Amino acid sequence: MLYSSILNNVKDQRHARHDSSIASYGTSNNLRITKESQESMHRSFLFEESASESSVELDTSPMDIGVVPQTPQITGSAPSPFVMSERGATFDELVDRLLAQPASKADSKFSAIFLALYRKFAAPSRLLETIVERFDAFENDGGAHMMKAVNQLRHLAILEQWVGQYPGDFAFPRTKQRMVAFIARIAQSRIFTVAANEISSNLDLVLEDDDTNWCYSDKDRDANIENRTSTGSNSSTLVDHTSFSFMDQLSGTTLADDKSTSTTIGADTIKFSSGSSTTSSQIMLNTEAAQRAAQTLQPTPRHMLAKDQWRQLDEQPDDMVARELTRMDWIMFSSIRPRDLVRHVSSSEKAKCKNLVNVNRMIEHFNYIASWVKNYVLFRDKPKHRALMLEKLMRIARKLRELNNYNALGAIIAGIKSSCVQRLAATRELIPPNMGKDWARLELLMGSTRSHAAYRLAWENSSTERIPYLPLHLRDLASAQQGNATFVGDEKDGRVNWKKFEVMGEVVVSMQRAQGMPYRGLGGSRGEAHIKELVLDVKLKDEDVSSSLLDD
Structure with a gap:
């Protein structure tokens, strides 16, 4: 499963955040995907934090992104002097x-x-x-x-x-x-x-x-x-x-x-x-160049994960690994045209659109990084070795936060919050307390509490280079797209439900603005080739690993 469609089961939250620029949505522990979008796609490792506001509770249920049939509440004040009536607006x-x-x-x-x-x-x-x-x-x-x-x-x-x-x-x-x-x-x-x-x-x-x-x-x-x-x-x-x-x-x-x-x-x-x-x-030229570069970032599993690769990753500087992950994410994000995101949440249009391969590539990469995290943590048998890698990945996550790469940050959190890593009680006991506190702050930032209020605030106030947490923005688009009619009344009347498009437009415009602020100093066109190999060239095991290999 992948996170390519949007939440089917959305629970109403009493403390849901109401944003003036976007619909308020509930959270769910389970994201579901339609059968047609499941074909040829692998398991998703997108996880969310529990909606509890009083504690950081780890949620081990996988999330796919399905279609939300409910109509979201759309809020926001109408601009003056053009007041958008409840009856919609003519063309x-x-x-x-x-x-x-x-x-x-x-x-x-x-x-x-x-x-x-x-x-x-x-x-x-x-x-x-x-x-x-x-x-x-x-x-x-x-x-x-x-x-x-x-x-x-x-x-x-x-x-x-x-x-x-x-x-x-x-x-x-x-x-x-x-x-x-x-x-x-x-x-x-x-x-x-x-x-x-x-x-x-x-x-x-x-x-x-x-x-x-x-x-x-x-x-x-x-x-x-x-x-x-x-x-x-x-x-x-x-x-x-x-x-x-x-x-x-x-x-x-x-x-x-x-x-x-x-x-x-x-x-x-x-x-x-x-x-x-x-x-x-x-x-336009940058988008075309990014699309060509993104094709070189497909995983090419040449060899099984071994101790040599494990040690080499552990020896790489945290900021260098974070920059390379950000370079790959930025190329994939830059290859997406904003309208492709709108097409992606419209199931009837998917088969006709060639450029959706760029959206799907970033989705698959998110899932791949989450799986990559899990494989590197679980590769070694002893808790002390697992704790070393777990702490390493937590430090990389902090560097990703400093780079405003919310997508890779979300992928690492998803991998660490997967059930096979969460059950490593002895490993977690070896994590230093200060690292545990910093990790809890990252989980709160990306958590689903109050409709991802912490992330939304951070995203809106990130004034420099940034990469969005794509699953949430796709969910917002799908909720507005599937939960609201395009026209008010009969299509022949021609009255457009513009409030729907205001919600969708906020997502699209924020993506355009982010793409207009490119990262600098991420290692050139090739980046850190060795780190790229440690990420993309290893064969990963799927989630169905024997339980005897998972427990400490």
Whole structure:
């Protein structure tokens, strides 16, 4: 089992933490996984602490991550002036908020959340059409010329952010052409030249990927429009819209051919994006590089664990081992695109998405590290040797905490809290008291008390490099996804249950921010090769080890 789906049995906690930015969830000693996601996956070693607030109680029950059918309570104050009604919000209302000047902290995060998740209820061409209509409406409103330009530049900044972060949304051929036509039109205005060049440089990265045909896609939307047209409907498509009148002049033009507006522009007095296109491009390139590097981090069991490897690990400096574990985790985390996490908790979409291999790889690595911890502790028979390795791993866990690598920290805690290690009473008696106290603090940090309140607080207040405790964030996404409808009432009414997407968006945006702060000094591209071998090249025994080998 692995932790790839989310909790089925969630107990209500009387003292559950209610966060303004995320749903409040109960805890459970057992996480369950669906049969379909169980195939070809091995046993999970994800464990949680008991929900008791008065003591650090070790929980030895394995947890998989299944789907939570219950509807979580979603809290949070509605931002002003856009109040999200209980009746939901229409698509036009959401786009108005997307394009408006931010008036609060919630508004400042709205664009990132909306662009990440709008595909759950609208196709890219519909959003592009709506933004262009809003852009053109300023030409006829009779307002001051400067105010028109400021508002239109804000619209173009949203477009630049959208293309830079989600180029796959523009990979459908007609959508590419429509965007090129619009950019060619605005490039004729001197005020918009910088904006046009910024967006055009991002269009060079447009390739078909998992985003292109995900959920509400342009392929399906165009097919529906063509069906309505063939049955006599007068509905027009975006390609016929007057905003895209340059389409005839651009017939036969491809993005690769359009070099006239692909110049990279730096800071400008208009301050359209302050070079954000370079940032967006670099993020995409970094993700692709991380995906290639992550493929080299698959376990390759070449030899059985022996005393030589055991001694070599014991002799390695704690901080060096922690840095190498963090390097591997960072590569895997960087290879995940935020929308992949949303797709991962939607079981109906898993089979269609190639990039979910990056999420699954990090999940499998979490389980592998937990198993690796258990194997190194149990390898030696005598309690004094086991205590040496157990203390070693506890010290490594402390270094991981200092590096804000919550994922590897959680994996080590999961391995040490497994039933086969917990039963080593004689070994634990040999652990120094000060080490035991420090370990208890780490368990409290990662424990499930009050809906993981300690970890959530630490995560939110980690301002430097950090790697998330992925199981919990996947659980939050799954709870919001499975426990809340996308639309309020009938889908035909078009009223979006935006409170659901606010919860999901908080997770997605926090992942994006973490990926935007890379670690430094973790050992280069190869890292500490010898430590990597001690981690990935040994053959591990599964959990079903003879009980005669487990007891002290």
